[in-house]
Amino acid sequence: MSGKTVATAKGVNKAAKAEKKSKKISRFFHDLKVEIKKIVWPTPHTVWKNVGIVVAVIAVVGVCVFGLDEAFTHLLHQFMNVAV
Numbered sequence: 001m002s003g004k005t006v007a008t009a010k011g012v013n014k015a016a017k018a019e020k021k022s023k024k025i026s027r028f029f030h031d032l033k034v035e036i037k038k039i040v041w042p043t044p045h046t047v048w049k050n051v052g053i054v055v056a057v058i059a060v061v062g063v064c065v066f067g068l069d070e071a072f073t074h075l076l077h078q079f080m081n082v083a084v
Contacts, residue, residue: 042050
């Protein structure tokens with residue numbers, strides 16, 4: 001009889017573990033929903049303002065990189081002409 005009791009206890013233990021896991025998953029998604037509701041989303045005006053700033057910074061950096069590239073290319077050609 002003790003073997004049967006152990007087998008039943010193992011089955012109950014597995015069911016309890018599965019229920020615990022199910023509750024943990026359910027709790028996770030509940031907490032996730034609560035946290036998402038706490039997020040303060042930016043207004044469309046703020047988003048477009050930030051987009052404008054990012055585009056402007058990218059343009060400035062692009063112009064700087066282009067200028068440096070042209071300057072170094074010019075210097076390289078000057079050195080190549082001196083060597084020849």
